[in-house]
Amino acid sequence: MTTTELIVTATAKKRRVGVRRAGRRTAPALYLFPVPALIIYVAFFIIPTLQTFQYSITNWDGYSAAFDYVGLKNFGRALTGDTLFTNALTNNMKFMGVVVVGQTAVALTMAVLLMKNTKTNVFLRALYFFPTILSSVSVGFIWKFVYDPNYGVINSILGSVGVQGPGFLGDATTAIYWLAVTQIWFHAGMMIVIFVAGLQAIPAELYEAAEVDGAGPWKRFTSITWPLIAPAMSIVVAYTTIQSFKAFDVVLSISGNPPSRALDILSTRIYSTFANSQFGYAAAESVLFIIFILVAVFVLRRFLRLIQRGES
Template identity: 65%
Template sequence: MHPALYVFPIPALVIYIIFFAIPALQAVQYSVTDWDGFSAEYESVGLGNFRNLFTNDSLFMNALSNNLKFMLVVVVFQTLLALMLAIFLVRNSTGSTLLRGLFFFPTILSSVSVAYIWKFIYDPNYGLGNSVLEAVGLGEYTSAYLGNNEQAIYWVAITQVWFHAGQMMVIFIAGLQGVPAELYEAAEIDGAGKWKQFTKITWPMIAPATAIVVAYTTIQSFKAFDLILGLGGLPPRRSLDILSTRIYSTFANTEFGYAAAQSLIFMAFIAAIVIAQRRLLKLTQKEA
């Protein structure tokens, strides 16, 4: 390799160090202090911030609980919906191409636009959701939607699924189109049905695509900051508070040291969940 080629990664490496590595190290430094973000001096509190998070901070634990509920619904239903759409639209016909574009369209909208669209749908008085239910004779199923504290986080999760399912569909389509057609032909000759072909050929062969979709969907569900604010206001009420909005609120209260500790826990949760998901996917696809 020519020595000059080693020069090309330098700009990207410099940007990474300045904007990612250094701030991450500073977050570690501030997480063990009581820094308010403005004072020139601050005191070390050791692991006090982390102990307080798990033993004496009901707001943080509530946000964590909400985020886990949100993530579970989004990962399961968004992945399943994206996979179903990809299976039905994998062929490169004119109709499939048009439908792909239709399902992908929400992804190009801004999160704020999506939030306001669904805020109108969820409005309990004149929103589209209750109006449709009443129009088809299902008025007893009308809901307060975001006004129902026990259900609010799940309605936001449905919005997230609608928002990004088309994006994940494209990844699955790429994975499905990479499966050799000869495998399906051989399976049909051996008398394997559609379900057998899916479990023994399709599912193991799209393992890389599935890993990408699940990991990306998980990260999205922890970073649904603007969608939560658009639907729940600023700051969101307790029933809609997730980790990203809780960290924002802590920074806004000039508790920078405490917010830095929350941010590290936030990153650790995402990393742990993604690693666990990857191992679980490997196990299920090996068994298939």
């Protein structure tokens, strides 16, 4: 091939590459496609959130055109002068502690046992995942029947063998913990799926090498599984923490409206405040609600990292 032919061929190739690159350029009109979604997001999330902060420093009742700005008075009232709010916060902390620890432990244990993709394990994963597709109201009514002290399933079985069953939701000191059991049953299946995905991403060669070195099951778990499951663990802890604050529908369906003082958590307390036309005060409670969730997620994830690094 002559020099001229080589030059022509190279030029043709450059032109073809240029045409392909030009074809890959994003048309400016395509940038307009996210605009409708962005407008909806701003209109129904950003603006209402900012309005919540605005109303939190007012005494607006939700109906009147006029209202007064009261500064941080609503926040001080919620944190120091409202026993209903502090009771709901205490209940929520107990509820969150049991749910985060219990649900994470149950889900991780089951995921380790069901990690291999056998037919039996796949079936059991689907079975454990089933409760998560039920509606929250359905779950609440199911467990309300289970916990019923008179004709509930558990007490009926215990009564048939002459054992006095517990009071469940009727016992103010333990009711919130029984509610946590319901929450764990409801969401553990989804956490199992997340953990299984994280476990299957760990290279099998690491376990084989550890086994050759004589490491037992517990040593392999603490040295390989636990450190490498950190990304999945972070997702589970964050999700579980948020869900423990948002268990509004489960609480109302299992306890009724308004819920008993023993089962009142922050989300139901805020709802009751809105229902009493104290919109300004409820907005302040909502702001505190957001802050508590952010702090709880941050602290738990930080604590988890310290444990996994062996610094705690």
